[in-house]
Amino acid sequence: MITMLTVLLYFGLILEHRTAVQAGLLPKPIIWADPGSMIALYKPVIIWCQGSSEAQEYLLHKERSNNPWDKVLPLETRNKAKFYIDLMTASYAGIYKCYYKSAAGFSEHSDDMELVMTGAYENPSLSVWPSPDVTSRVPIAFNCSSSIGFSRFILIQEEKYNLSWILDSQHQANQPFYATFVLDAVTPKHSGTFRCYGSFRNEPQVWSQSSNPLDLMVSDSVDQSPTHIEDEAPASHHQDHTVENLIRMVLAALVLMTLVILLLEAWNFKKVEQDETRTFCKETYSTDRFNFTWLPQGIHCGSQCEKALREFFPPGLILEHRTAVQAGLLPKPIIWAEPGSMIALYKPVIIWCQGLSEAQEYLLLKNQSKNPWDKQVPLETRNKAKFSIEYMTATYADIYKCYYKTAAGFSEHSDAMELVMTGAYENPSLSIWPSPDVTSGVPIAFNCSSSIRFGKFILIQEGNYNLSWIVYSQHQANQSFYATFVLDAVTPNHNGTFRCYGSFRNEPQIWSKSSNPLDLMVSDSVDQSPTHIEDEAPASHHQDHTVENLIRMVLAALVLVTLVILLLEAWNFKKVEQDATRT
Structure with missing residues (x-):
């Protein structure tokens, strides 16, 4: 009997514990930032979360993230924990919540805390x-x-x-x-x-x-x-918003009424068209005497009716049009940036998209976006359009594609273009070993370093941006973050000015300011033998472009042959129809 009571009491305690958790009796945690929620660029900040002394683990959640952004163990008092951010950057700015885990389960989330980074742009x-x-x-x-x-x-x-x-x-x-x-x-x-x-x-x-x-x-x-x-x-501020909301509601109502009217008109037009078609195609002859043909609009009739409708819907035109669009025969557009794809902070840039002269609209896509980022009507020549960015900021740094719309449909997307913003962070330092003046065939090493914990470094030779190198950063205790770029055997083709930049892995198109320029001078060695080493890019790089050009030429030839076949088929179909009509 005593054993049974002990078991019941044990289960009763567990039930009471779980009921307390389900009822939300775990204290709601408190979140705050030290020294405050407005932190200057590159300054440290600590996010605190205070909950219960029974907490086993504290979790930090950032807005727009499904998983916890960070997890830490509680301090000795166990009722709170701290999350360190050594250097404040734009990637840490956001809205945070915290919660904790105990033996009883998870607590509810804390209130929101907005962590702001200041110093990203020039002061107003x-x-x-x-x-x-x-x-x-x-x-x-x-x-x-x-x-x-x-x-x-x-x-x-x-x-x-x-x-x-x-x-x-x-x-x-x-x-x-x-x-x-x-x-x-x-x-x-x-x-x-x-x-x-x-x-x-x-x-x-x-x-x-x-x-x-x-x-x-x-x-x-x-x-x-x-x-x-x-x-x-002030009250006037709220009043303005009220007026704006009323205007939006009125405009929305007008748009809705317009759509309803257009739908009713289309339905009525379709009904009248169907009635007229039935009257036009009705004949008194026996169906055994005539051949019936399905027309592009789905109309089923014969003899004079068929002849009359074929004058409005020439066979093969609609089919040929749709086949061309489905086969992707619209030329692939070209995208580029002016003055280049590396733009300094606050400087203007124009993104160009060039397609067909029949284009009615050009659309710009930004990486990981399903909807067009911008739309522009073509210029007077109609074969291209421009998308202007007056001030380059981190918002615009990304990967872009463009495409265009014609009466035949949409073209395929252009190749991807990476638009990089420079000047977001302080510049790294660039050095070279053994010397900036070397002879051919000697290995050299560029070292790019910074006190900022960049995720990667980029080395670029001026005028040869497409041949840049990217290396992930390394770090040793009490030393700066760095990356080493090794060229095994340099030639005079490597002569030029080099610079390096730093960036973070989660923002690959946002770079630091340029490092100090470094001029490399490679002179011919005494016993120089012929060499086939090209400017930075390996031979496979040029081979790739050759293969791409061959593929484009083959595709262009196939497109031309297909168009000729379709035109001949349409012409032959028309000729046969005319012969059948005379007969």
Whole structure:
């Protein structure tokens, strides 16, 4: 009996424990960042998560990630843990949550914490109207402006980050981008130091450098009356959003009504067309006397009806058109960037796409995006279009493809083009062993190093970007991160200027500033023998291009033969039909 009671009591305790977990009785953890949630580029930060003393493991979750971003064991007190970020970069900026695991299960997630990185772009300028020294209840306006095309600006009062304001930027011709923050009636509570930042919509946690600080001093007015105005965006700001929402709703309703009208009109047109077709194709003759033919529209009739409809739908044209599109006979477009595919931060670039003169629209695809990133109508020549980027930033660094649309359908995609942004991080250092002046046949080694923990380094010879080398970085205790590029036997063809860059593995198209230039001079050796070593790229590299050109020529020949066959078939079909009509 005692044994049975012990067993029941044991199961009762387990049930009670699990019930407590299911009811969510594990304390909700708290998350925060030290020294704060706004961290300058390359500065360290610690993310803390505090939960329960029964915690066995703490997990950190980053927005848009299905799996935990990091896992750590609790500290000695077990009720909290810390996650280290040694150097703050754009890849760490985001929204975080944390939770913990105990013997009872997993806790719920903490509240969101937004970790912002500042210093990604040049600083905007901040001014105030009418003056930084005002009396209570006077309206003031902060103006944040920049020559960079930021999507939005953020105004912050120091020590009051949670009360920040965010506004979309505005722009007028030949003027900088700006946003105006209006406070209808200030109070002494608004006294303090203000700064503003710029950012882009697709990277809301990556901000520019801080603007100039602006100290606001609000003194009490003589006949001051109590006010309830808080540290928040003005009412007019909310009113604007209300008007915008109403406009969007009205436009959506108009679009919906237009679609319904078009559908009804199409349905009615189809019905009338079918009735007319039945009347037109109806004959009083016996069906045994005539040969019936299925026409392109699916109409089934004979004799004079068939002859009349064939004048509107010539046999073979629709079939030939569809066959050409399905076979991919539309020429593959060409994509390139001007002035090149390596663009410095904030510099302009144009992406060109060249296709057919029959193109009606050109579409640009960005890597890992299903929908077109941009669309452009062709230029006057119609065989190409340009996609302009006024200011190069990390947002635009990626792999691109383009294609075009004609009356026949869509073309295939162009080859991939990698668009690289340089200048995101401090420059690495480039050195060479044994010397920049060597003779032919001597092995040399380039060493690219940096105190920043880059995931890889890229070595480039100026003018030969397509022949660049990429090596993953290495690291030893108390030393910088580095990569060594070895050339076994150099020739005079290697003469030129070399530079190296650093980048992170998760952002392969975002590079650092250029290293110091290094000029290599290779002179002929005394007993020089003929050599077949080419400029950096091995022979297989050129062979690949030859094979690609041969494949293109064969495909072009096949396309031409196919077109001739289709045209002959259409002509022969028309001739047979005309002979049958005369008979």
